[in-house]
Amino acid sequence: MREFLRASPTEAWLVVVIAALGLFLALSTDQFFSLVNATDLLNTSAINIIFAMGLLVVLISGAIDISFAVAASVVQYVTALILMQIGGGNWAFGILIAGSCGILLASINAALIYHFRIISIVVTIATFNAFFGLLMFFTRGVSIYNLPDWWTDRIILWEQETPSGTWAELTLPVAVMAVCVIATWLLIAKTSTGRQLYAYGDNPEGARRIGINEAAQHYIAFGWLGLMLGIAGLMQVNYAQEVVPNALYGRELDVLAATVLGGARLGGGRGTVFGVVLGVLLIAITENGLNLLGVSPYAFKMVVGAIILAAIVLSNVSLDKLTVRRA
Amino acid sequence: MIAWIAKRRDAELIGLSAFLVVVVLAFSLVTDRFLTAANLNSMAVQLPELGILTLAMLMPILSGGLNLAVTFQANISALALAAILEAGGGPDAGPHVFALGVAAALGVGAGTGLFMGLVVAYSRAHPILVSLAMMIFLRGLGEYLTRGGDISGFPDYVAALGHGSLLGVPAPLLIFLLCVIGWQVLLGRTPLGFFTYMVGSNIEATRYSGINTKRIITLIYTLSGLMCAIAGIVMMARFNSVRVGHGEAYLLITVLACFLGGVDPFGGFGRVLSVALALVILQCLSSGLNLIGANQHLATAVWGLFLIAVMVMRFVFTNWLTTRRRE
């Protein structure tokens, strides 16, 4: 336990906050601590967690991406069009098309950042506008509802009736999320490739001197984000059962906030899968709790913003106390 | 020739002016409606909203930070003004009520900025995260207060502020020009402006030179908030209503405009005039495209692509300068 606290202060701190929040909600509402609510939470958070996994890898490598959410919208549209062309397709085709499309869009960012030495925030704000503007221009903002059945069918992987008669169920996006989380964890914690990303994000000059391939770090980090955003886009359609070109607009900043709250550092080198999942869940649980407490939906965002602000202030204050004892 | 181009400060202005000339020439060749009084007037009315928000974004970026809350700070400030007008008689509210409301709006803008400034200065949290949390909070607060609706029904002179003109110059443009001059003097001539650049380059070295950097950072965000309030008032006058989410799409465009104007993404360098010029170029692109039948979305995409093109050209230009020096 002490080892965990020392090695992962952010994660430990998030666990404590989530536990406290959970306890409070369990005591003050009778629905919070229930199977149905827990599965609901997972079903609604799945897509943000998939996005966050991709963003985490990019943040670790020392870059930032603002364009991933609108890129996912582009992926959704392109995938829908291609699937219509080939007459429907299936999940395998869907993942293949969405994944490659996502990787391609993210690689544009990587190429501009690496080959032209433009800072990632500049590049991705530019591509954010380019992707979204072009998507809205070519689609004229028209949504697609006529999608293949396999794509929009609600797939329930596990369900259980509760004593009160409601059903607790886990849907496909949750399973996909689990796969993405485990894959990302394997990549960044358990492979040499992932550790190189940490090293590069931590100290790019040092990494260069020991011969870590810079171009590879850019393409791997953004490529992974591309894959994740493709999958997230695919899953969001499964969840919403329609392709709306501006459905994901604005999602980038919410995911960014959750990811950084989960301990991924802007500037690179730090961040864990566990922490980021906790970061997304903390925000989801807060919204869920406010809902159960009967707070007006209009107030949700306000409270979430206030909680993140409080978290920033508190976590930095305690961190200061730890680091103040320098020689 | 090389010698004076090599001075980047001047190269920036010359390059942007050249771009502006090219854009204006291109559009006036394509359509004879571009260089007409009607088009110029509509450009002059549209430019200020984005322009003033961009000025609000500029100071934090120069100091090495970012303020992602600008659009909602503008909304919330306008909301304060609208609320006071409503309480003071709605359409019949007198000028003294309006004056009180403007003071309240400026106070709200500056107050939210002050809070962010204090958090950024005293905790070591990244400004992106702080302002992101503030943005989420303010958006929530605004939606909570307005229940997602509009507030309208203002005295006639409010609309005059948005649509009237003085000596042929549209009122919003006049306000924008005053803001530009104000910022130019502030950043170019006053101690606070001087220290903004210094803090942006190296905050520790500035502190070692005897400057109270916490105070500087706090002031920067306070002034940024004040500028947001002005933007909020102008937007309110233009639409004759307040709605939380008005101008939301401007957020990342303000960052784009700063980068286009040659502002260093890491802070320390960037000029008000270059940014103003970049804004004029963006407005010309969007109005010109609009005249030849494209919509705002295509203009957004072109803005993004334009920023990429400019950054790539800067890269090529810098490379050319170094090889040139080598010979």
Place this chain on the structure above:
Amino acid sequence: MEDKAVAPILSMKGVSKVFGGVKALSDVDFEVAPGEVHCLAGENGSGKSTLIKIATGVYEAEAGALIKVGGERVAKPTPGLARKLGIQVIWQDLALFSEMSVAENIAIESLLGSKVRPVRHAKMREDAAGALKKLGVSLDLGASVRSLPIAKRQIVAIARALIADVRLIFMDEPTASLTQAETDHLLEIVRTLSASGVAVVFVSHRLAEVLEVSRSVTVLRDGKLVGVYPTEGMSQSRLTELMTGQTFDTKVAARDMADAPPVLEVEGLSRKGEYQDIDLVVRAGEIVGLTGLIGAGRTELGMTLFGMNAPDQGTIRLDGKLVRFASNGEAIRAGVAYVSEDRLSLGLIQPQPIADNIAITVVDRLTRAGLIGAQKKSDLVDRWVKDLAVKIGTPRDAVATLSGGNQQRIVLAKWLATEPRLLILDCPTVGVDVGARAGIFAIIRALAEEGLAILLISDEPPEVFFNADRVFHMAGGRIVGAYDPLKSDLKRLEEAVYA
């Protein structure tokens, strides 16, 4: 085969390198024998680091260079190839990954390469422990490097070099931030490595150290090879001469200033964990030297006098008046100036113009009705550039474009502009070429003649001995000895400091 046994472990011939039109190296030869401790000496910018980076494949040499490792020609060195051939570098900035664990940093080699491989944590820990054992040190393998003090990070960097079959190690300024005891330990390690057949190329600006540990020395000046010399019989002044191409005479410059009025009077000053019971007087026109090892509390004392760390106990008087600073801003207004030892990141704002760097301390004096007077500012800048004979292009150029010596003059200018009563100089010649140091001290001496009280802090005893009027030795946070350069000799001071 026989030939190979005596072949140099590294041989570089005709190495040149050009950066943006500037020749960093021109036609340099360099050779290291197996198991030899070889020193690479030269002033800043003489090309030492560039040479190391070419030897290890970080930079590519211009065409015409011939590089052989162990007698075999290496056509195109890369960092990976260099390590495979047994060449390792301990960089001046250590090039460690601060968020990663000690074990990962030491055994980073096993994580490199473009193939995706599983991380074998147990193996890495084992290898790392093995490398640390060679050094006779034990460290917490799971701790992040960020949590280690600088000396231990140095150990990590050395252990990383030892993990593979190493034949040659470059050490770039390895002792720059070590205390004397740590330095001694490092030199011991260098000797052990050499005895076991590993060649070490040692780069250091501490000439005494260089002469003590190495067998021969290659001297570079302005990117050109001056020559290769045995260290046997070489003196520090001779080596300085080779490095700078100039001769220097060192003379004690102390004067008796006992009659001058005191400017700074410190009594019983203490700050927990930093310094204890400091009594110190600096008189008008006097230069008081304060020397001691890193960690002796010198800089900490300087920071308190500059108002950045409040003392726990004791009093500070300026011109007889009791002062208690809440910030360095107050200290500056009271007439204290502080030249930081860290010029790169604390002393100057490198990317900003020279003019702004000079004006930053006196902006309020240049301001009338809320606006900075442009003419006033440029007058001020011109005056100081002229007074201190700083060589600049235009005042709009970035400070970073200046040499170390000229940058230090800008630092002095920015503080002298505040018209201080007391000037604290913390290691004012760090990163300043030997040749430019005399110029800096000439300025300091002239300032003292004008009546400025100067506290000169330095980790090099000769620097204070030859330039100060009185010298104090600080150790373990206390002043433990006082020396009058006129009545004492340098050897006594050095023995006391390094004891």
